Amino acid sequence: MPDPTGRVYLDHAATTPPDPAVVEAMLPFLTEAWHNPSSIYVEAQAARAAIDRARATVARLIGAHEGEIIFTSGGSESDNLALRGVLAASTRRGRHVITSTVEHHAVLDTVEQLEREGLAEVTRLVPGPDGRVSPEAVEEAVRDDTVLVSLMHANNEVGAITDIAEVSRRLKARNPRAMVHTDAVQSAAHLGVHVDRLGVDLLTLTGHKLYGPRGAGVLYARSGTPLQPQILGGGQEDRRRAGTEDTAAIAGLARAMTLAWERREADVAHERALQQRLIEELPRRIPMLAITGPRDLSHRLPGNVSCCVGFVEGESILLALDLAGVAASSGSACTTGAVEPSHVLVGMGVPEDLARGSLRFTLGRGNTEADVDRLLEVLPPIVQRLRALSPIPVTEPPETWRPWLDG
Ligand SMILES: Cc1ncc(COP(=O)(O)O)c(C=O)c1O
Structure with missing residues (x-):
């Protein structure tokens, strides 16, 4: 609903x-x-x-x-x-x-x-x-x-x-x-x-x-x-x-x-379908976006879509998404005022500069195709705008990002 x-x-x-x-x-x-x-x-x-x-x-x-x-x-x-x-x-x-x-x-x-x-x-x-x-x-x-x-x-x-x-x-x-x-x-x-x-x-x-x-x-x-x-x-x-x-x-x-326990099968089928679409579409629509976590969905929780967006801070994207009506989170923990890259991403070997652009979308029972459409509509222009404003020059991705961007 x-x-x-x-x-x-x-x-x-x-x-x-x-x-x-x-x-x-x-x-x-x-x-x-x-x-x-x-x-x-x-x-x-x-x-x-x-x-x-x-x-x-x-x-x-x-x-x-x-x-x-x-x-x-x-x-x-x-x-x-x-x-x-x-x-x-x-x-x-x-x-x-x-x-x-x-x-x-x-x-x-x-x-x-x-x-x-x-x-x-x-x-x-x-x-x-x-x-x-x-x-x-x-x-x-x-x-x-x-x-x-x-x-x-x-x-x-x-x-x-x-x-x-x-x-x-x-x-x-x-x-x-x-x-x-x-x-x-x-x-x-x-x-x-x-x-x-x-x-x-x-x-x-x-x-x-x-x-x-x-x-x-x-x-x-x-x-x-x-x-x-x-x-x-x-x-x-x-x-x-x-x-x-x-x-x-x-x-x-x-x-x-x-x-x-009663609804598991229906919940999982629903979340898997939405998840799959986002995992496929996000890297297609946003250049230099790496999906993090297992690519094989049988090793991944249904509904989880985590990614890192190069050359942008995840927190800035989240604030812009919030203004656009979408509530999501990043893997970063805000400690002592400085945004630290997530210990999970760093623990997996994601380069710190890429991990700073982390986002996590977790879908649930109430989400619809329309919600996925909305995210796919609002996120690419947000990333484009933030990259245009970035004090860090947006160039070719560093070599260290390659394995992550290529999946
Ligand atoms: C894996 C995991 N363990 C433990 C917790 C903590 O649970 P609670 O918020 O009920 O204390 C969380 C909550 O984010 C979690 O994701």
Whole structure:
């Protein structure tokens, strides 16, 4: 359905609009059964029952047992709990962690802090030029004291899908005691996640990337996984995560996951068609534009279109797109006032000067052919105008850009 405001939203990897059915599922727990689920009276029991139902739903969808589901405040908390919780509980087993340079900062910053605290010794794998981490690289990095491998299922910037099942198979063949954590925040809506098929011990999910609410997440922790709680103060979540539960958010998350699982085939077919068109048309219509991330769409999240535009700052394009009614994002993180090129693109080997022109369009359920037409209509003149204004002379692309521009 087109947006009634006439704006085009192409930033579904940042967050998704809550589905009306999700809002409906949440409302009773804001208006009627808003009571503390740990209390004893009947209203509180209704809230407790809703959390139990949500836990059963989430467990069933991902192939887990109810006791293996820990509700958290979202993806960042689940990533923190997985890494910190396992390492703090495993000091006698070892402290070697394997991760990659292109993880979300919820993982990267946490392992860095654990390293500073002396709790982890970290190997950071470099992905291939398409952003995927190879299972062979994991196998080579495994040691006897490896405690945990943490790799994202799909990358939030370039949509690269890593073969977690194969990572797990190779890891466990070398070191059966080592555990696998995957951040499935971006993949869950599109690929479906099943903990046994992926062979993982820990898995992170969040509600707001699958048309559910913000502030609701899940950490799946396989039964028997050593995990030290990181938020103390109450017995909730089987003593693994203190804090009065947000019943409405948890109910909304379970409803959103159910819908995502039911609609997956239709959503994926729709997003793939729009994605394919943009991936083909953008480099055709804009000179010196490189598509980043896997070209083979079976290795790429449906709906993800990431690219770098030579000789223009991504941020300037985004501001112009916003004025033209299109909401998108770039892979750049604006820190200390200076726009740093994205760690993901740099990690994949994209030259820094090219990475400064990064853009990310992420399509979703509500997008239409007309939205793609609109982007294809407004983006080329924006790039042309910005290049004409650029203080950097627009010349032939440097040799270092060639492999990226040629795909
Ligand atoms: C891959 C990945 N992990 C973790 C997060 C953090 O999730 P949340 O916003 O629920 O804390 C995000 C959100 O951008 C993400 O894309």
